[in-house]
Every structure is written in structure tokens, then in C-alpha cells.
Amino acid sequence: MTRAMIPAARPLIGQEERDAVDRVLASGMVAQGPEVAAFEQEFSAQLAGGRECVAVNSGTSGQHLGLLAAGLKPGDEVIVPSFTFAATANAVAVCGAVPVFVDVDPDTFCIDPAAIEAAVTERTVGIQPVHLYGHPAPMDAIVDIAQRHGLWVAEDAAQAHGATWDGAQVGTFGTFGMFSLYPTKNMTSGEGGMVSCDGPEIARQMRLLRNQGMEKQYANEIAGFNNRMTDIHAAIGRVQLTKLPAWTARRQELAAHFDAHLEGVTTPVVREQATHVYHQYTIRIEGASAAERDAFATALREEHQVGCGVYYPTPVHRLPSYGLELDLPVTEMLAREVLSLPVHPSVSDEDRDRIVEAVNTVAKAGA
Known part of the structure; x- marks a missing residue:
């Protein structure tokens, strides 16, 4: 099924x-x-x-x-x-x-x-x-x-x-x-x-x-x-404003679970001074090329039915609207490696566990 x-x-x-x-x-x-x-x-x-x-x-x-x-x-x-x-x-x-x-x-x-x-x-x-x-x-x-x-x-x-x-x-x-x-x-x-x-x-x-x-x-x-x-x-x-506190708490709860259970990927860092509200839960496929990261995303979607997104695949300075050649190595690296997982409040506990299983399976297969 x-x-x-x-x-x-x-x-x-x-x-x-x-x-x-x-x-x-x-x-x-x-x-x-x-x-x-x-x-x-x-x-x-x-x-x-x-x-x-x-x-x-x-x-x-x-x-x-x-x-x-x-x-x-x-x-x-x-x-x-x-x-x-x-x-x-x-x-x-x-x-x-x-x-x-x-x-x-x-x-x-x-x-x-x-x-x-x-x-x-x-x-x-x-x-x-x-x-x-x-x-x-x-x-x-x-x-x-x-x-x-x-x-x-x-x-x-x-x-x-x-x-x-x-x-x-x-x-x-x-x-x-x-x-x-x-x-x-x-x-x-x-x-x-x-x-x-x-x-x-x-x-x-x-x-x-x-x-x-x-x-x-x-x-x-x-x-x-x-x-x-x-x-x-x-x-x-x-x-929506009245619902935001509960939604934010759910995002943070999901993120904490992902932090504890995801394997083979780099999970988000939260600075000591920061409260993170997880508009996106963004992992890194460290050392990956853009093609390898995209293949990871395709496997999540097609083999495990886990939606995901790349925010953002092209640094703004390289978009046709700007077309600049700049030395921004971290930006270029992140554009190749980042992948955002579902962390919205409608993600159920069952969905959460499916996401963890899917990421860990794909990461292990690519290791």
C-alpha cells in the first residue's frame, strides 16, 4: 500500500x-x-x-x-x-x-x-x-x-x-x-x-x-x-496569532526529537543565546555535491513519501538577476548541502517517526 x-x-x-x-x-x-x-x-x-x-x-x-x-x-x-x-x-x-x-x-x-x-x-x-x-x-x-x-x-x-x-x-x-x-x-x-x-x-x-x-x-x-x-x-x-504559541511548541518538540534520533546527517545548531522557532528544520548532507543532495531528497520523496525542500539551491548573488562572481565559500557549501524536513505542526508522531526512519535509511544507503 x-x-x-x-x-x-x-x-x-x-x-x-x-x-x-x-x-x-x-x-x-x-x-x-x-x-x-x-x-x-x-x-x-x-x-x-x-x-x-x-x-x-x-x-x-x-x-x-x-x-x-x-x-x-x-x-x-x-x-x-x-x-x-x-x-x-x-x-x-x-x-x-x-x-x-x-x-x-x-x-x-x-x-x-x-x-x-x-x-x-x-x-x-x-x-x-x-x-x-x-x-x-x-x-x-x-x-x-x-x-x-x-x-x-x-x-x-x-x-x-x-x-x-x-x-x-x-x-x-x-x-x-x-x-x-x-x-x-x-x-x-x-x-x-x-x-x-x-x-x-x-x-x-x-x-x-x-x-x-x-x-x-x-x-x-x-x-x-x-x-x-x-x-x-x-x-x-x-x-492564527492565538494559535502560534502551541504551534511553535510543537515545532520545537519535533525538532528535539529529530535532533535525538537522526543519524548520518548534520542537525541544526542552536546558539545558547537563541530561541529557535523552526520555520524550517534544515539538515546538512556534509561533503555532498548538489547532485548528491538532490538524490537524497529524491529518495526521501519517491521511496519514502517524505516531502522536503532545498532552501536555497542558488545563492542570491549568482541568480540571473544579479549575476555576480563572489568568494562566499560557506554560502556555496550550504547551497550544495542543505535539505529541510517537514517540521510543521500538522506532522503527527507517526509522521515524525516515518521521517526519522526515512532519513536514517537514505543516509545509511549513501554512506
Whole structure:
């Protein structure tokens, strides 16, 4: 009998979310309104240390508008990791600025402070760390570099809802922090993003930029965008926010089991200062070529019906949109070796055990 595929990711949408959408539809107010305002306040209290939060229509919009609100101008340089999703660098590039790609820590996959320090020039205005896979970047070192060089910090917390560094929530260290609410993230609003702001001026600029440059209708103060979140999406997000703590605990429970039982692969490292929220549980097939890692993934899917994903197979600096030749050896190594296993909250104990058995079997076969 063929077993059902365990998906690599699965959004969890229940009756409560459907009821919330119906409530908004029945109200007749579906554009940005009271649900968005309530979502911003609740998100701030639970995940952003009380910082003022601004909801937008996607995580990428949040990063783009946040950079503009921080004052990013054409020709400026922003230091970013190359081992991430392209949106991190794209948000810089669409502002007319220059993403400066640097290497990452091989253990946590997050940006390397030493690489940041080496990349600072007179044109550098900011640092954009990514809390990749749900593990926070080393924010104490990053903030120290920023302060010494007079730079701002823009946190890409797209995958890190609830993660902490030294007890402080991600999204509370920088000029702003962006959280994605895409369907496969740790929580979703269907589509959307949330930006935590370090002061009222950044928040006001965000609100202007998301709404055609106006606070009052037809009183446009600046040139802006239509990047608003709808009340429909916010209603979903508010329900998901109430479920996030239990979902995060399940992700951490699954990760602990994988740590204890996986063999023949390198399991994720968690720094002592970090709370990891496991948007992805990412192993390494150490010493593998990309083809060997891909064969490992194919065996998991086709022989064991275990979904998995490679995040990310091509470093951003080598994508056709950038096409750069850079010496980033850790990034290149990770792009060959990483493989993410299902760790979403709908993974059952039976699924969990199947995943362990599958990985250990494939690893042993390839040893």
C-alpha cells in the first residue's frame, strides 16, 4: 500500500479562520479597517515587544517600505547575506540601492558578523540580517557593528515569529523588523506582512508609504504605494496569532526529537543565546555535491513519501538577476548541502517517526 506523502509544508486553516472571514464579509468593510488596526496591536503585544506595528500586503512590501522609511536612497549600500531568499536583496535593489552580499555562519546559516565588518564602506548605510529558518542572527554583534559605523539595522524576520536572542524578541533590535505572513510561514494571514518600527516617525512613514502617501484621504504628502492589508487578511491573522504559541511548541518538540534520533546527517545548531522557532528544520548532507543532495531528497520523496525542500539551491548573488562572481565559500557549501524536513505542526508522531526512519535509511544507503 502506498503511504500518503508527508508534505514539506502545510498551512493550517481551521473553522475559526473561516468564521473570522465570514464576520468581515458580513460587516461590509473588507478593505483596511478595524481588523487591521486590532491585528497590528495584538501582533505588537505578542511578538514585537510592544513596538508599533504596521500591516502590509506582503513581507516583501514590508521590507521595501521599511527600507524607504529608513531613508534608503539610490546608490546606497546595504549589507545582506547571499544565503537567503531573493526578496531580501530585491527589496534593496528596487530602491535603487546596492545589496552587498556577504557570507554566513555555517552552523546557524545566519549572516557572519566578521563578514559584515569587512564589507563596510563609505557608501554603506545599513545592515539587513536574516533570521534564517527561525534561528535568530547574532544581534548583539550586529548592533555593535552598526553603532560603531553609524548604520541602521533592518531585520528580515520573515521566518522567525517569536524567536529571541538574549531573551529579546527578533524585530525589536533594528530600525524596523519585517515578518512575513505568507501561507507557509509559522503563521499566516493568507498573504501579508507585518513591520515592527522603532519609533513613531518610521511607523508614520510606513503608514504613508503603504497608502498612496496619505493619512487623510486625498491629502497625499509623499509618493506612495497601495500596499495595504485587507480586513479579510487581518481577521485570519488575528486567529492564527492565538494559535502560534502551541504551534511553535510543537515545532520545537519535533525538532528535539529529530535532533535525538537522526543519524548520518548534520542537525541544526542552536546558539545558547537563541530561541529557535523552526520555520524550517534544515539538515546538512556534509561533503555532498548538489547532485548528491538532490538524490537524497529524491529518495526521501519517491521511496519514502517524505516531502522536503532545498532552501536555497542558488545563492542570491549568482541568480540571473544579479549575476555576480563572489568568494562566499560557506554560502556555496550550504547551497550544495542543505535539505529541510517537514517540521510543521500538522506532522503527527507517526509522521515524525516515518521521517526519522526515512532519513536514517537514505543516509545509511549513501554512506
